[in-house]
Amino acid sequence: MSADPKKVHADIDADREDGPRDVPRALIRLIEDEGLQVGDRLPPELELVRRLGFGRSTIRETLKTWESMGVVSRNKGAGTRLISEISRNTLRVALTIKHEAESLLRMQQVRRPLEIEAVRIATRLATPEQRRIISARAAELMAIYEVGEDWRPADSRFHNAIHEATGNPLFKQFIEQIQKAFHDIYETPFGTPHLGQETIPLHRPLADAIIAGDEDRAAELTATIIDMVCTATQNFSEEHDG
Template sequence: MPGKAPTKKLSTQEHAAEEPRDVPHALIKLIEDEGLQVGDRLPPELELVHRLGFGRSTIRETLKTWESMGVVSRNKGAGTRLIAEMSRNTLRVALTIKHEAESLIRMQQVRRPLEIEAVRLATRLATPDQRRVINARAAELIAVFEAGEDWRPADHRFHKAVHEATGNLLFEQIIDQILKCFHDIYETPFGKPHLGQDTIPLHKPLAAAIIAGDEEEAAELTARIIDMVCTETQKIAEECND
């Protein structure tokens, strides 16, 4: 019975060009070729270096990433074991979810101080007409949400009214640019177009705080809204990776 063909080792140039991208795929091919299942032990790092032709540090970093994703467990005595099914497709899905989660959270972290400052300025500077518009946009948002319709356009109009009330159009322009950079992830993160819907009821007291000139309450509610989205994002990512 013929033995398996030896795994081709890569040249130094091939390493430089392909290591970051190809190590996970090479490991998955080995797992599939060996028929390894959940609970099985992967070969030791030095054997992986020899068989796959990649540097030990690169293989180690990939295994660390897999460990953080709940794909493998690593123990000096027990070695590296699979604790989740792994294939080319599951890797793609897991990495996509991880990337979306990290990108969305980063975007919200950048957006957070801008939105809080915008709300503070709107609370202090909004004219009576602008306060009426903010109130109307909040009422529209709540009505659309309670009707079970797509509330995102109404949510955009509400925040646009707040940004306009700051008297500084840079807030709207900068935040819009941030959202455009993450458009695909922001519109349907994890395939869920209504991520953040639990924050919608908070927009009514937020509008009331702006109209009443309660700057601290408005800032606190804005921070809560963004923090809730970040928490939900993290929770969904963890559930999808289980």
Template structure:
């Protein structure tokens, strides 16, 4: 991964409000399980409208940073710390959100490729190969391959015959994308895993479920390692 680490642009959520909220949480020593100040108080202290603040809190709820309910208010659910001193605090939060998302996706993705290898119809196998070839072409051309990657994995999810795989994984991805357009400002984070997708498609099409599961695990491991490398910085 070349180039400097930069903050990702927010797609639907105001980045400056996130920055200020993270700084407030760190400055006040709020820990997981602690209740945050009320929305009214937070909005006043951050100098923003309650609407903009609520957008951030709603997005954070979707990726597990906070939990919210009418009786208990807003409670911090995951650590927000300043321990990664070489990065802006929001990048640390972003990385940890991505890692939590990957942890939930992992068993779903691995089981999906295993079932696809077993149950995919001939037409579904053809679609998987077609989507893989499109992904390879986008990647080799140096184009933005992210949409092709999503289409490839969606073809695998669809081929299982169980729509819940695609629905749940899409919900997880959208929850993360609500806050971050690109992880750490790197639109091609995980690019090094793309060549493995050819072998993954070949294993699924050949009905080699365990080989497909092993390759999917390697892809997820490498993506997680890339995220951790950003968090840890130069050694």
């Protein structure tokens, strides 16, 4: 017998955090509460939107991730069917990580060219005072990192100093909007707040390149920093896949 839709919805609402990472959790709970087995069809997308309270695009994105992992099959005529067993105690963590990784990688793909261009412009246009501030922010970041404290606020201040040196406030606005769209994931990806901390030592030479007016070197280091975060994201996802 199917579970009461109102009860399922209420139960999910009770422990969700309204972040992108909660869509897989909500879907898994619905599957368990409905008693769906391999070969059974999931409710249509519009019904999932109504019952779970997430947007259709968000649910569709999660189902595409599940399809790529071999958890469901999707067919216009047959709908979405389970093709492997799933429960909150087995695949929840793997599915959540996979979904977060793909979202974070998409965010970095959009952020990458913006950050590189911002660094190039800042290297060309920064005033002596702005270069001094960038250097000071880098020193602050390295000092906090070296004593093992939370370096994320200092990292944000460092990059903000670069954005301000471009003379174009849209760089800061656009990058902040991108990060805000993925706020839950960006702040603590995979529950690991310091993902990408191996890139922090590169921020000192990045600051030095900007101060020296070496545009190509600054752009190269920025690309390397973002690529390292993407690689760490992919590696984490692969280590916990399935």
